[in-house]
Amino acid sequence: MNELLKGKPVADAIVEALKNDTTVLESKDIIPCLALIRVGEKSDDIAYERGIVKRCDDIGIKTKKVELAENITQEAFLSALKEVNEDSLVHGILIFRPLPKQLDEKVIEVSIAPGKDVDCLHPENTAKLLTGDESGFVPCTPMAVMEIFKHYQIPLEGKNAVVLGRSMVVGKPAALLLLQENATVTVAHSRTKELEKITAGADILIAAIGRSEFVREAHIKEGAVVADVGINVDEEGNMTGDVHQDEAKSKAGAFTPVPGGVGSVTTAVLAKQVIKACKMQHK
Structure with a gap:
């Protein structure tokens, strides 16, 4: 056996299942939403963001872009993060990393709302991963x-x-x-x-x-x-x-x-975590 484990069939299967989820949520007037926090204009981040938005659009997940200046201060970044943390229409948050050197990632990690932390930055989600608690979010x-x-x-x-x-x-x-x-x-x-x-x-x-x-x-x-x-x-x-x-x-x-x-599977998993967060927030 020399099998090539291609990602596309895996991602396609995840996406099809998620489309069913978004259809059910939409029938209850719930639109899953992912906030994307990007600092600066790095080409890698922009390409990744483009892929995420395309994937989410295909599934029926709304995206909210939060574009911040490369020289943003810690205070201003935390203010922008607080806004999406408290926005009831946003169910998941993804922060593009690495962040510029003037930003303290350790402070930011504990500032993101754990229930919206769909890429496992917050220590609470790390602890849930360690203990096998499936209510948390995995990278x-x-x-x-x-x-x-x-x-x-x-x-x-x-x-x-x-x-x-x-x-x-x-x-x-x-x-x-x-x-x-x-x-x-x-x-x-x-x-x-x-x-x-x-x-x-x-x-x-x-x-x-x-x-x-x-x-x-x-x-x-x-x-x-x-x-x-x-x-x-x-x-x-x-x-x-x-x-x-x-x-x-x-x-x-x-x-x-x-x-x-x-x-090629990572954006599908991200979408899956957004749906999970949305369901948990709406119980």
């Missing part, structure tokens, strides 16, 4: 990986899983989600000794180290399932993952492509 990217595993019926229980990367955005949440599925999990990173030996023992390998094509054939166990979370740009301007795609083909039993893999 969208690692949740997208789990949706791919679920869609393609990848067995996780009892498997040896290695997460390569330890960020709060992907690595650590991915490890917790795998534990909830009864996998045996190792978290590795760039300073892990004998890294190839550890990753080559993994039945499930999630690569989220942020280095272009870092994972080579020697890192991969024969027949392993490899999820590539990396989004990098090489010297020629091509998008690459954290896994060398050609070498993954020769060794992995199944793997996600870049582009067209995990990233």
Whole structure:
């Protein structure tokens, strides 16, 4: 088996289910709404925002853009955040990161309303993830990986899983989600000794180290399932993952492509979290 775990079929399935949800909500005069808080004009943020708006429009979720100046003060940012926190017509909030250096992300993380925090910034949602409380919100990217595993019926229980990367955005949440599925999990990173030996023992390998094509054939166990979370740009301007795609083909039993893999599912997961937040707020 050398299966390509494409993201589009996964995203399409999620979207179709969400369209049913928005139809039911609309019948009750409820329109789910996501506020997008973007500071500055970074091309990556604008491209991501465009993808989110298109996805939400397709599902029936309203979007509210909050565009702030690159040099915005902490006080002004918190004021803008407070406004959407208190807006009863807004059900989810996404803040584009990283933020400019003059803004204190730690303060912002505790200032977002936990019930609208659809990408798991607030410590309350982090704690719920840690304890397996499903009323919280999980970071969208690692949740997208789990949706791919679920869609393609990848067995996780009892498997040896290695997460390569330890960020709060992907690595650590991915490890917790795998534990909830009864996998045996190792978290590795760039300073892990004998890294190839550890990753080559993994039945499930999630690569989220942020280095272009870092994972080579020697890192991969024969027949392993490899999820590539990396989004990098090489010297020629091509998008690459954290896994060398050609070498993954020769060794992995199944793997996600870049582009067209995990990233294409992330906006669908974000929309799913907005619907969840909307339902919870309207009980």
